[in-house]
Amino acid sequence: MQLAPSKPPDKIRVLCTKCRVPFREKIKNIREGAQVQCPTCNKLITFSSDSADLGVQRAFTEVRRIKNGMLLSIHRGSGDGVMD
Numbered sequence: 001m002q003l004a005p006s007k008p009p010d011k012i013r014v015l016c017t018k019c020r021v022p023f024r025e026k027i028k029n030i031r032e033g034a035q036v037q038c039p040t041c042n043k044l045i046t047f048s049s050d051s052a053d054l055g056v057q058r059a060f061t062e063v064r065r066i067k068n069g070m071l072l073s074i075h076r077g078s079g080d081g082v083m084d
């Protein structure tokens with residue numbers, strides 16, 4: 001069992017490029033080829049790393065940043081946590 005003092009978010013903000021209204025989407029849903037629907041205007045957003053959509057690019061960047069942070073905290077945690 002792991003105790004994380006600051007739990008990384010499981011959702012990030014995605015900006016819809018059609019209606020410009022941000023919404024929250026689960027990180028695990030944001031991956032190459034995945035599609036989510038904007039809850040405001042129902043636009044289907046396809047996550048692709050070569051998408052010209054700025055909102056998609058930002059979402060990818062954010063997910064990468066959070067995943068890197070999670071890896072770092074896992075490494076740190078396993079070093080300190082076992083000394084009980």
Ligand SMILES: [Zn+2]
Binds near residue numbers: 018019020042043
């Ligand atoms: Zn929208």
